[in-house]
Amino acid sequence: MIDIQTYQPEWAEQFEQIKRILAKQLTGQCIGIEHVGSTSVVGQSAKPILDIDIIIPSRQQLSSVITALHILGYNYRGDLDVEGREAFGRIDDYVPWNSDQRVWMKQHVYVCAEDNQELHRHLTFRNYLRQHPEEVIAYGQLKQQLIKQTEDREQYTLLKTDFVENILAKANVT
Numbered sequence: 001m002i003d004i005q006t007y008q009p010e011w012a013e014q015f016e017q018i019k020r021i022l023a024k025q026l027t028g029q030c031i032g033i034e035h036v037g038s039t040s041v042v043g044q045s046a047k048p049i050l051d052i053d054i055i056i057p058s059r060q061q062l063s064s065v066i067t068a069l070h071i072l073g074y075n076y077r078g079d080l081d082v083e084g085r086e087a088f089g090r091i092d093d094y095v096p097w098n099s100d101q102r103v104w105m106k107q108h109v110y111v112c113a114e115d116n117q118e119l120h121r122h123l124t125f126r127n128y129l130r131q132h133p134e135e136v137i138a139y140g141q142l143k144q145q146l147i148k149q150t151e152d153r154e155q156y157t158l159l160k161t162d163f164v165e166n167i168l169a170k171a172n173v174t
Contacts, residue, residue: 002147002156004045011039014105015050021096022054025068029061030054031114036122038139041129045140049106053122058113062086065111072096074109084116121173125164128171139163 015035022033037051038044056065066076066086073095074088088109094101112119129136146159 086111
């Protein structure tokens with residue numbers, strides 16, 4: 001079953017807390033940490049999973065970032081067939097590890113160079129939704145329709161593709 005929830009303010013709060021931990025660990029290695037995906041858009045229904053993009057100046061920093069993230073409990077998973085977007089999984093629910101030893105919500109963590117097209121698409125889509133509340137409503141309605149059609153996450157994601165591409169076209173991104 002695909003769990004779509006109404007927007008929760010604590011999603012942004014958890015992102016900010018995780019961002020502080022990541023930024024401290026990656027001091028001097030990254031140039032930004034962005035909350036992307038549906039949990040980053042106020043009012044947007046979403047799967048309760050934080051999508052986090054860590055931005056590095058170039059792929060030359062990737063090796064040191066992999067090492068730094070591993071110290072926090074993230075496992076490098078490769079690009080998962082999205083060129084230049086490197087994915088990380090969590091060893092356990094306490095990741096990112098810190099002195100609080102708290103359980104964090106689920107996360108999808110990616111590392112991208114600042115010139116990466118997929119990063120640009122993530123940010124453009126998020127920013128467009130933040131500026132167009134009518135699209136947030138339409139996207140939420142689409143999600144509700146889709147979870148009635150399928151319980152398969154890959155198919156669910158695939159069925160959202162036309163909506164996402166339409167938004168990117170409106171924002172002049174291909």
